[in-house]
Structures are given as C-alpha cells and as structure tokens.
Amino acid sequence: MALRLGDIAPDFEAETSKGPIKFSEYVKDSWAILFSHPDDYTPVCTTELSAVALSAGDFASRGVKLIGLSANDVASHEGWIKDIDALTGSAGASNVDFPIIADKDRSVSTLYGMLDNLDKTNVDAKGIPFTVRSVFIIDPARVIRLTLTYPASTGRNFPEIIRVIDSLQLGDKHKITTPANWNKGDKVIVHPSVQGEQVQKLFGDDVEVVYPYLRFTSDPSTKKAANGSA
Structure with a gap:
C-alpha cells in the first residue's frame, strides 16, 4: 500500500553518512524532511544537495531535521559530499551536516x-530501479503531512x-489555512470550522x-510580531 497523508511514517534503521541511525530516534519530537535522490555523482542531484546544504539554517530555524537517501553505499556518499562542499564553497566543516541514508x-x-x-533507464548496472526525487514532510507526531514525487530529470524547488x-x-497553531501562492506574511484564510462568535474571539x-x-x-505570526514590538 502506498503511503498517504495522515499515515505514520514507517520506522527503520539504516547506515548513513553520519553513522547508523534509527529513524524514530533521529527525528524524536521534531519536524522532519525525508528526501531521496536517484544517484550520487549525478548533475541534478548535486545541485539539489547543494541547495539543501545552503538552506540548512532555514530548515533548522523551523525545527526541521533533514535526512537524505540514495541507492549508494556510505563510501560513495562520503566522496560525493566533498564535491557538494566544493560547489557550496565550504572551507572547513562540511555544509552537508545532515545524514544521507x-x-x-x-x-x-x-x-x-x-x-x-516509469523511467526504465533510471536503473543501476543490475537493472534495479533507482529512487525518484521523493519528499516527505513529517510532523513531530511522525504523521506524514506532505508527499511530493519529482521525475529523475527535474530538480526540486526547496x-x-x-x-x-x-x-x-x-x-497547526491557528485556525487558518493558506491560499494559492501564499508566502509567509501574506493574508491567510479563516478555517471553515470557525463560525459565529468564535470568529470575533480569534480574529x-x-x-x-x-x-x-x-x-x-x-x-497571525505577523500580528504577534507586531504586538511584541509595540
């Protein structure tokens, strides 16, 4: 059965570029993004991992842990990370400070x-399919909140x-939803469940x-910031 929104993200143990992990212990009570790429040392994947490495602070500020995955061994990951660090301009500690499974x-x-x-050419030397560019956003209760799947040829928009x-x-904090093309700070939509006197009470x-x-x-986060600075 395919995983769906609302499912509990399956637990697993794996070797990674940061050593062995148990997924539930790594995530603990944090938000998490599990994302896969087809293969190490490939052009689109290298640009993606570079983009994630450079955005690590943005994810961390939101309490999000990152974990990547591809169908390669640890030694391959370790060598490839050096290329990513060179591309991102790392001068010392690696910019890829999250594990890659x-x-x-x-x-x-x-x-x-x-x-x-789908893509019968996206296979290894034994004819076994590589991974596509999947993304799972997982909340602190380990509930899957978003799934995205990109073809191997298309880099993701982080x-x-x-x-x-x-x-x-x-x-999750407020009774709201967000409209098309919304960005942080834009107007939001009052949740349909909010009716009657509750509208005035909340908003x-x-x-x-x-x-x-x-x-x-x-x-609501903009209003809170404004009230806090007043």
Whole structure:
C-alpha cells in the first residue's frame, strides 16, 4: 500500500553518512524532511544537495531535521559530499551536516515507495530501479503531512518545501489555512470550522469576507510580531 497523508511514517534503521541511525530516534519530537535522490555523482542531484546544504539554517530555524537517501553505499556518499562542499564553497566543516541514508539494497526506498517504475533507464548496472526525487514532510507526531514525487530529470524547488512547512506549522497553531501562492506574511484564510462568535474571539475585526466560505485575515505570526514590538 502506498503511503498517504495522515499515515505514520514507517520506522527503520539504516547506515548513513553520519553513522547508523534509527529513524524514530533521529527525528524524536521534531519536524522532519525525508528526501531521496536517484544517484550520487549525478548533475541534478548535486545541485539539489547543494541547495539543501545552503538552506540548512532555514530548515533548522523551523525545527526541521533533514535526512537524505540514495541507492549508494556510505563510501560513495562520503566522496560525493566533498564535491557538494566544493560547489557550496565550504572551507572547513562540511555544509552537508545532515545524514544521507545508504540504501543500496533499496529497503527504505521500497518501504516509502520511492522507486522509479516509469523511467526504465533510471536503473543501476543490475537493472534495479533507482529512487525518484521523493519528499516527505513529517510532523513531530511522525504523521506524514506532505508527499511530493519529482521525475529523475527535474530538480526540486526547496523554497516551495519551506513554504509548505511555514503553512503547516502556522495552521497547526491557528485556525487558518493558506491560499494559492501564499508566502509567509501574506493574508491567510479563516478555517471553515470557525463560525459565529468564535470568529470575533480569534480574529477580532481583522476579517475580510469575500464569500461566506472565503474569509481572509492577517498572518497571525505577523500580528504577534507586531504586538511584541509595540
């Protein structure tokens, strides 16, 4: 069965570029992003891992732990990370400070449904499929909140993944949802479950009614920041 939104992210143990891990112990009570790439030492993957490494602070500031995966062994990961560090301009400690799973036997890839069944050229020397570019956003309860799957030929947009995390975290704290093309600081939508006196209680007079079912209000985190600086 394919993993769906709301499922509990399966636990596993694996060797990684940072040593052996148990996924549940690594994640603990944090948000997490598990993302796969087809192969080490490939062009699109190298740009992606560089982008993630340079965005590590953005993820950390949101309490998000990163963990990558590909169908290579640890030695391959360790050598490839040197190329990524050179590309990102690292001068000393590696910019890739998150683990990359060595999933040569495809055990984790199979568990999470990450294998490529479409592109018959995306296989290793034995004809075994590589992983596609999958992304799982997992919350502190280990619930899967987002899944994305990109073809091997297309690099991911990591600012979009950060945008989704901002939306999910804001929605978990406040009775809101976010509209199309929303970015942090933009107006949000009052959750449909908020009705009657609860609207005034939660949002005061800061509600713009377009339709009875579409009501906008300011980003609650922006209002909190403004009140805090007053």
